[in-house]
Amino acid sequence: MAHVHTGPETRLPAFGGEFQPGLYRSVETRKFANPAPLGLSAFALTTFVLSAVNLNTRGVTVPNIVVPLALGYGGLVQLLAGMWEMAVGNTFGATALSSYGGFWIAYGILLTPNWNILGEGGPYEDPAMGQSALAFFLTGWFIFTTIMLLCTLRSTIMFFMLFFTLDLCFLMLACGTYATSSGAMETSHTLHMAGGGFGMLAAFLAWYNAFAGIADSSNSFFLIPVFHFPWSEKGRENRINTKSERNQA
Known part of the structure; x- marks a missing residue:
């Protein structure tokens, strides 16, 4: 119990829609709206499209459609x-x-044909070196x-x-790209498909958290749960409240 919050700082219960797991300023006096759902939605849509390409959905294998979104x-x-x-x-x-905004800008530049960073005639004469x-x-x-x-x-x-799913997505894509550079094309294909699958999960989880941050009693008929960890601030608060209600009963 030594780490239970007892100081004067205001805290927002851990909540995906606020994009902040810990200490936070009070939402009552801030002049800005919650920017997290906007960022989550931007991340989700771009990741969804790239993951669809990584999964070879409808035979699409060229990722350049991601450039304008990225x-x-x-x-x-x-x-x-x-x-x-x-x-x-x-x-x-x-x-x-x-x-992650910077990641998408960098990735968009990477895929822009005029920059030709990884293409033929570019700075990497050896394709394996480019991969x-x-x-x-991706490892970074x-x-x-x-x-x-x-x-x-x-x-x-x-x-x-x-x-967690985004982390696995980057891991699979990085390993798949290392496999490509080593000539293990079948392994590379499998790992890129796995990366696309985890990326698709990350995209929908980002949309889920974005909806959790947007929806309230003024604009939605229902609210979605975010499932607090039992050891989180809100989880401890819920346990204390439940115990108090049982004692009163």
């Missing part, structure tokens, strides 16, 4: 949402949304996502699962 919605809009998270005092949300370089890029994002994942362990199940 630069505009998943990139610019999510980056703006991250900056607005900074304005409302949410360090986790600002770091995550801004970083290894891309694998380094796997490491970053793992750090973000560790910061969700005291939040909600739906919030944790978003980062």
Whole structure:
């Protein structure tokens, strides 16, 4: 019980729709709306489209359709949402949304034909070297996502699962790209399909958390649960309230 919050800071119960698992400024006096659903929605749609390509849905295997989404919605809009998270005092949300916004902008540039970063005649004369370089890029994002994942362990199940599936997505795609650079094409195909599957799950979990942050009694006939971990702030609060109700009964 030594770590139970007893200080004067206001806290928002861990909630995926707020994109913040820990300390947070009071929502009653802030002048900004909650920017998390916007960033989550931008991330979700762009990830959904890329994951559909990674899964070879309807025979589509070329990912360049992602470029406009990566630069505009998943990139610019999510980056703006991250900056607005900074304005409302949410360090986790600002770091995550801004970083993934930067990821999509970088990935959009990577796929832009005029830049020709990985194509024929580009800086990587050896295609295997280009694939290894891309694998380094994806490995770095796997490491970053793992750090973000560790910061969700005291939040909600739906919030944790978003980062867990995204982490596995980056891991599968990185390993698949390493396999491509080594010439193991069958293994590469399997790993990229797995990455597409985990990416699709991450996209729908991002939409789920976005809806949780948008929906309230003024605009929706129902609210969706986010399932607080029993060791989270809200989980402890629920246990205390349940115990008090039983004692009163």
